[in-house]
Structures are given as structure tokens and as C-alpha cells.
Amino acid sequence: MSTYHHGHLREALVAAAVELGREKGPDGIVIREVARRTGVSHNAAYRHFADRDELLREVATYGMDQLSATMLKRVRRVRVTDPVERARRRLREVGKAYVEYALAEPGLFAVAFYPVTLPDLSGPYQLLTDALDECLEAGFMSAEKRPGAELPCWAGVHGFSLLYGSGPMRDVPRRQRDADLAQLLDRIEDSLRA
Structure with a gap:
């Protein structure tokens, strides 16, 4: 207590x-x-x-704030100077951080996406948007591929998190999971590359 x-x-x-x-x-x-x-x-x-839903929303907000912090920490660790490579790596780090948080904090991750709690997604979504905008500005992605690019990126890492967190892939060894995540991020990059 x-x-x-x-x-x-x-x-x-x-x-x-x-x-x-x-x-x-x-x-x-x-x-x-x-x-x-x-x-x-x-x-x-x-x-x-007022009710349990209000308390759940507070916890969801906390979870989203922690997710944003995890994403931002990984993005800030990218130190390469080449603008294209920096943009590409930052986008990857956004995806890795999302999965990292979901697997490290499955309970809070579940609260954050519980139907009555879906909080303001602006933190994680903005970090993804910024990474995609940087990819566009650096020339990694063409202008034609930029509109709506957030959705496939988010859906990819969110689905991966569910499959490997609480879904049928949860018992896959970490080494294989990391290789599978790298492959997913490669496919996302391939779909965005100019």
C-alpha cells in the first residue's frame, strides 16, 4: 500500500x-x-x-507520454551527418522504439489502445510525421509517396507489436524477433524510397 x-x-x-x-x-x-x-x-x-473510464484515460495518457519519450530518445541517438542516411535511420528508430515500448510495457501499451481510453496520439504520431517529413526533405522519399505515409508505417509496427507481444508470435526467440523486425522495417523503407 x-x-x-x-x-x-x-x-x-x-x-x-x-x-x-x-x-x-x-x-x-x-x-x-x-x-x-x-x-x-x-x-x-x-x-x-468521475468513473473508471476517466482513470483509464489518465493511465493511457501516461503510457502515450512514455511511448513518446522512448521514441524521442532513440531518434536523438542517431548521429550520422549524411542527411539521407540520418533521415532513414531516424525513421527506423521511431519504429524500433514503438515495438520496444510495446514489448517492454505490454500492460500500459494495452491500456493506451483500450477502446474507451484512446488518448491524444499527437506525441508518437508527431514523431512519426517528423521522421517522414525529414525523409522527404532529405530526398529519401519522393513527394508522391509522402501523403498518408503515417498509416502504413504505424500499422506495420503496431501489428508487429501485437503479434510478437501477446499474439501467436510471442514465443519467438528475441534474435529471430529482432531479425523479423528488421525485415519489416526494410519493407517499409522499400515502399517509401524515392
Whole structure:
């Protein structure tokens, strides 16, 4: 059971809900259990959240923020100076980071894409958009291929994350999974290349 400082109950409730989401996914986030872990009555929790959906949305936002941070960290590690190669590698790192987060945090990833919670996707989506725009500006991608390129890129890594995270490919050894991800990213690159 965690404790909280007076005046910070909402933050403590969200922190407990994040841990439940991390452990059990969206079905594990129950206001009574969040309140119990925080050391308050469930009535106290309801003073801060109208319903479970509102609490789930808070956890989803946290998850998306963490996904964005993971993506940004990987993008910033790309240090090559050639503009085309830098753009190509940054796009790959966006995809790798997405899968990395989904596999490392399956519970929070599931909360983030739970039907009632779908939060603002602007962070991860903007990072993908920026990477694609950089590919266009550097000449890696032609202008004709740029419109709508976010959808196949996102769908590819999201589908991969589900297949290898909780789906039928979940038991594939890491080495094979990494090779499969590299192949997927190669195919995405091939479809975008000018």
C-alpha cells in the first residue's frame, strides 16, 4: 500500500493505477483496488475521478507520454551527418522504439489502445510525421509517396507489436524477433524510397 502527501491524492491514485495497468493491463485497473493500494476509501477516489473510464484515460495518457519519450530518445541517438542516411535511420528508430515500448510495457501499451481510453496520439504520431517529413526533405522519399505515409508505417509496427507481444508470435526467440523486425522495417523503407 502506498501513502500520499495531503493534497496529492489524485497523483497517488494515478500512480497506483499506472502500476495496476503495468501489471494487469486495462482490466486490472479497478477504482476499489487503486484506492486500496493508495490507502484511501473508494469514495475518496471517486472525488477525483468521475468513473473508471476517466482513470483509464489518465493511465493511457501516461503510457502515450512514455511511448513518446522512448521514441524521442532513440531518434536523438542517431548521429550520422549524411542527411539521407540520418533521415532513414531516424525513421527506423521511431519504429524500433514503438515495438520496444510495446514489448517492454505490454500492460500500459494495452491500456493506451483500450477502446474507451484512446488518448491524444499527437506525441508518437508527431514523431512519426517528423521522421517522414525529414525523409522527404532529405530526398529519401519522393513527394508522391509522402501523403498518408503515417498509416502504413504505424500499422506495420503496431501489428508487429501485437503479434510478437501477446499474439501467436510471442514465443519467438528475441534474435529471430529482432531479425523479423528488421525485415519489416526494410519493407517499409522499400515502399517509401524515392
